[in-house]
Amino acid sequence: MPHTNGSPTATGPRRSIELDSAEALRLLGSVSFGRIVFTQHALPTIRPVNHVLDGGDIIIRTHDGAALTSRTRQAGSPGVVVAYEADSIDPVTHLGWSVVVTGYAHLVTDPDELARYASMLHPWSQQTMDYAVRIRPDLVTGIRLAAT
Amino acid sequence: MPHTNGSPTATGPRRSIELDSAEALRLLGSVSFGRIVFTQHALPTIRPVNHVLDGGDIIIRTHDGAALTSRTRQAGSPGVVVAYEADSIDPVTHLGWSVVVTGYAHLVTDPDELARYASMLHPWSQQTMDYAVRIRPDLVTGIRLAAT
Numbered sequence: 481m482p483h484t485n486g487s488p489t490a491t492g493p494r495r496s497i498e499l500d501s502a503e504a505l506r507l508l509g510s511v512s513f514g515r516i517v518f519t520q521h522a523l524p525t526i527r528p529v530n531h532v533l534d535g536g537d538i539i540i541r542t543h544d545g546a547a548l549t550s551r552t553r554q555a556g557s558p559g560v561v562v563a564y565e566a567d568s569i570d571p572v573t574h575l576g577w578s579v580v581v582t583g584y585a586h587l588v589t590d591p592d593e594l595a596r597y598a599s600m601l602h603p604w605s606q607q608t609m610d611y612a613v614r615i616r617p618d619l620v621t622g623i624r625l626a627a628t
Numbered sequence: 629m630p631h632t633n634g635s636p637t638a639t640g641p642r643r644s645i646e647l648d649s650a651e652a653l654r655l656l657g658s659v660s661f662g663r664i665v666f667t668q669h670a671l672p673t674i675r676p677v678n679h680v681l682d683g684g685d686i687i688i689r690t691h692d693g694a695a696l697t698s699r700t701r702q703a704g705s706p707g708v709v710v711a712y713e714a715d716s717i718d719p720v721t722h723l724g725w726s727v728v729v730t731g732y733a734h735l736v737t738d739p740d741e742l743a744r745y746a747s748m749l750h751p752w753s754q755q756t757m758d759y760a761v762r763i764r765p766d767l768v769t770g771i772r773l774a775a776t
Binding site for chain 2: 493496511562563571605
């Protein structure tokens with residue numbers, strides 16, 4: 481029965497424990513990808529991307545045709561408010577963690593910064609990624625799903 | 629170097645292949661959880677949740693204090709526009725898939741429906757989940773990240 485999941489009899493109940501922001505950001509930095517969430521034409525939009533942390537900011541790469549590129553370009557300074565989520569949740573036991581960062585995202589245009597990020601962060605697909613986006617965490621929240 | 633990831637030399641380049649909506653929805657139904665995305669006080673919001681598919685709709689459970697409950701309650705009919713994302717991406721090779729559904733979400737209040745969903749879908753945490761939300765897929769998109 482693949483559509484009946486998370487049965488307490490199979491895996492036991494779980495406690496949801498709030499993480500402090502330092503621990504949440506550390507966990508986010510321990511994985512290589514997450515999901516960027518923003519509003520596009522008043523609609524909620526989400527894309528999976530890979531990331532690196534740089535001085536406490538989240539860096540992702542993007543390309544000229546991406547909705548996020550035009551959104552951040554339009555927004556100028558201080559940027560556009562986005563959410564960024566990463567998690568590591570076991571598909572069977574549902575134990576793990578989830579972290580959500582909210583903050584301003586802005587387009588990185590400085591050639592030296594772009595070159596540095598290009599060396600740190602390789603795109604998933606063969607598409608050329610000419611741009612990078614930097615997210616400055618404003619609110620960092622997270623939960624750990626633990627066995628009781 | 630945990631922050632340098634997705635190196636093409638380690639894993640080879642990947643192709644991003646668009647999925648048709650039937651295949652995308654099938655993949656979403658093959659996993660037990662995803663992420664609900666909505667706008668709350670003009671801010672993008674994301675929460676990991678588990679789901680079941682019911683007649684092509686996505687069902688998740690929620691509780692009285694949840695932002696999603698108040699958002700969908702306020703919205704009434706036809707509901708509030710949300711995005712729902714699920715993925716299965718290998719943390720090392722970054723091969724896998726991601727599916728994004730956009731559609732109207734509305735609060736399920738019918739006691740019989742609620743009882744049925746309570747039997748199909750067990751919450752992750754010990755928190756009481758008195759409500760359910762039904763998302764009617766309007767736009768279903770997905771990509772497969774495949775080796776070249």
